[in-house]
Amino acid sequence: MTTTAITAPRTAATFQDDPNWWRQASVYQIYPRSFSDSNGDGIGDLNGITAKVPYLTELGVDAVWLSPFYPSALADGGYDVDDYRNVDPKLGTLEDFDAMAGALHAAGIKLIVDIVPNHSSDRHEWFREALAAPKGSAARDRYIFRDGLGENGELPPSDWNSVFGGPVWERITEPDGTPGQWYMHIFAKEQPDLNWDNQEVRDDFLTTLRFWSDRGVDGFRIDVAHALTKNLEGTLPSQADLDARGEALFLAGEHPYWDRNEVHGIYAEWRKVFNEYNPPRTAVAEAWVHVDRRARYASPEGLGQAFNFDLLQADFDAAQFRRTVTKNLAEAEASGASSTWVFSNHDVVRHATRYGLPATGSSAEGEIMAGQAGKRWLLEGGRQEDVNIELGLRRARAASLLMFALPGSAYLYQGEELGLQEVGVEIPDSERQDPSFFRNRGVEIGRDGCRVPLPWNTGGSSFGFGPGGSHLPQPEWFAGASVEAQEQRADSTLSLYRRALSLRWELQSAETLEWLETGREDVLAFRRPNGWTSVTNFGTEPFALPAGRLLVASSAVDGGELPGAATAWLQA
Incomplete structure (x- = not known):
């Protein structure tokens, strides 16, 4: 490769x-x-x-x-x-x-x-302005505010789950003291999502x-x-629908808030x-x-x-x-x-x-x-x-x-x-x-x-x-x-x-590697330019290292044998 x-x-x-x-x-x-x-x-x-x-x-x-x-x-x-x-x-x-x-x-x-x-703090000056501003204002447009569902907007715009648990929507109290709009937060409620269409x-x-x-x-x-x-236009899909269509949505770039093409x-x-x-x-x-x-x-x-x-x-x-x-x-x-x-x-x-x-x-x-x-x-x-x-x-x-x-x-x-x-x-x-x-x-x-x-x-x-x-x-x-x-x-x-980091600095050159045959499924080896080889024994039985000068090893190498759960670098 x-x-x-x-x-x-x-x-x-x-x-x-x-x-x-x-x-x-x-x-x-x-x-x-x-x-x-x-x-x-x-x-x-x-x-x-x-x-x-x-x-x-x-x-x-x-x-x-x-x-x-x-x-x-x-x-x-x-x-x-x-x-x-x-x-x-x-x-x-x-x-x-x-x-x-x-x-x-x-x-x-x-x-x-x-x-x-993706989001600011709820203490950011922009969000404080948004809370103090009326619905439809330029201040609110920097974030994702939506009206709620239900007769009086008492239900969130969707039933989506936050990454940190609980709903992805949080309702605010309007400046006049009445229950108001909802804002989106994929993570914590203290992390309101910014509106990148703005x-x-x-x-x-x-x-x-x-x-x-x-x-x-x-x-x-x-x-x-x-x-x-x-993309939060129109009627939003349910959490169950997103879960059911997950991979197809992701592959098409059509999930409403993850990995969209835009x-x-x-x-x-x-x-x-x-x-x-x-x-x-x-x-x-x-x-x-x-x-x-x-x-x-x-x-x-x-x-x-x-x-x-x-x-x-x-x-x-x-x-x-x-x-x-x-x-x-x-x-x-x-x-x-x-x-x-x-x-x-x-x-x-x-x-x-x-x-x-x-x-x-x-x-x-x-x-x-x-x-x-x-x-x-x-x-x-x-x-x-x-x-x-x-x-x-x-x-x-x-x-x-x-x-x-x-x-x-x-x-x-x-x-x-x-x-x-x-x-x-x-x-x-x-x-x-x-x-x-x-x-x-x-x-x-x-x-x-x-x-x-x-x-x-x-x-x-x-x-x-x-x-x-x-x-x-x-x-x-x-x-x-x-x-x-x-x-x-x-x-x-x-x-x-x-x-290892000192050697890495000296040895790195072209971005290439060549896999080497080791004769064992639990041992990986590859060669980098300048004759530099890395060998890792993922198993438990020792592995006889190929010829070369030992540069560094993660565990002691005895008699040219690499023990289990160990890596060694060799210079040809």
């Missing part, structure tokens, strides 16, 4: 001005509130990130992706934005942002920020893209990129803005869409790249991995983009824990497999004793090393370089913060377990996160997983990531 060969061997001198820097970048996601706290208020901040730039440099990442840092009531972890062109005062100021961006760029690290275009909305986001690009931002991660455009006209406008800069600004779509429709988001005329979460959803299984990699490389070649690879992020159970849970078994491609196991574990109590921690970590290290060898962008989530497990039962219900937990008790436990502040030191009130404790409780076992505990150990997960 090959993809378009477009990248020459990289050097630090050429990377910064290379318009294709993103194609094979290693991108480190920072959840700002849980990374590093500089002022002791228990919340991570921008100055905390700036202070850790040397750590990021030594880790060897090419770019940082910053999750939302905007003013927010945190109804959804910062994805409810009050002001798209400012910084939450708890996290810092615009001047702090500029200092952080400058420090990252001085270290040769690119900066990607989250943009949340030119003012479109123009304002172009201003936002330029605002951050002018401050040195190199790229954007687009939240819920597939949900902006909607959304790509918006991103064509954005691409023109991105191309005003030198090098052009990049973008990656978070688009949970049918695999046959994902390429349009990644087209050169659109955002340029789209997340695929297929490896994240796979069991630790050679056949699933090979099928997933082959499919996604072909998709990237067809779109002219590069693929993206990810195992953990701020929304899912950490992969070191998922891989220590019993496999869900083989199932149809595209179904959530490992992801389901993680959710089930959380709902059943999230006890560490139910996880095979040693096996989960071995598999996570092997999977990550395989990922780093693939053509395309590798996305890391803060803490995975420490091999962190998901924090489960150690977070009592009284200290949870994720709205999905409160809205869907018994169905969702929430995402707090992967958002617990990082352990930097072996001791202290917050294991070095900050001098004033942490906003989510940290378990005692964080001490042994901390940066301080791992820095001096050559066999630590942190040392493995540093070594």
Whole structure:
């Protein structure tokens, strides 16, 4: 399997001005509130990130992706934005942002920020204007307001379900105190959906893209990129009808609010803005869409790249991995983009824990497999004793090393370089913060377990996160997983990531791979340019490695034999 060969061997001198820097970048996601706290208020901040730039440099990442840092009531972890062109005062100021961006760029690290275009916060000045304005006003037209059904409008415009549970419609009280119209919110009621048929909305986001690009931002991660455009004309279908016609609607681009064809006209406008800069600004779509429709988001005329979460959803299984990699490389070649690879992020159970849970078994491609196991574990109590921690970590290290060898962008989530497990039962219900937990008790436990502040030191009130404790409780076992505990150990997960990312920088060139025969169904091997080979043993029995110089391995290689649940890189 090959993809378009477009990248020459990289050097630090050429990377910064290379318009294709993103194609094979290693991108480190920072959840700002849980990374590093500089002022002791228990919340991570921008100055905390700036202070850790040397750590990021030594880790060897090419770019940082910053999750939302905007003013927010945190109804959804910062994805409810009050002001798209400012910084939450708890996290810092615009001047702090500029200092952080400058420090990252001085270290040769690119900066990607989250943009949340589907919805604003209900505290956004536009929404407050809409609530104070009359029906049919220009202020309300920036959002999706509709009259209710029933004799007095007492019923919502449809019976659709919100992603976070409950109805997708919320009724307002009119300025005169009477029950009024309903507004749409695909997510929480504190996240009213914007009306992308409104030119003012479109123009304002172009201003936002330029605002951050002018401050040195190199790229954007687009939240819920597939949900902006909607068709709510006429009688709306029922939830049962949408469920019954699901795949057909998605394939035709005719779902009333998911993945409509018109959304790509918006991103064509954005691409023109991105191309005003030198090098052009990049973008990656978070688009949970049918695999046959994902390429349009990644087209050169659109955002340029789209997340695929297929490896994240796979069991630790050679056949699933090979099928997933082959499919996604072909998709990237067809779109002219590069693929993206990810195992953990701020929304899912950490992969070191998922891989220590019993496999869900083989199932149809595209179904959530490992992801389901993680959710089930959380709902059943999230006890560490139910996880095979040693096996989960071995598999996570092997999977990550395989990922780093693939053509395309590798996305890391803060803490995975420490091999962190998901924090489960150690977070009592009284200290949870994720709205999905409160809205869907018994169905969702929430995402707090992967958002617990990082352990930097072996001791202290917050294991070095900050001098004033942490906003989510940290378990005692964080001490042994901390940066301080791992820095001096050559066999630590942190040392493995540093070594692998350094080699990845040196070895990446053309976006090609060639599958190699191994003689075993549970062993995958492929060759990259320059004679670089990656071998992963998904089984339990050792595998005799081919000839070559061992560059790095996720587990100790004894006598030239790769143990089970391990990956090795070799140079011919």
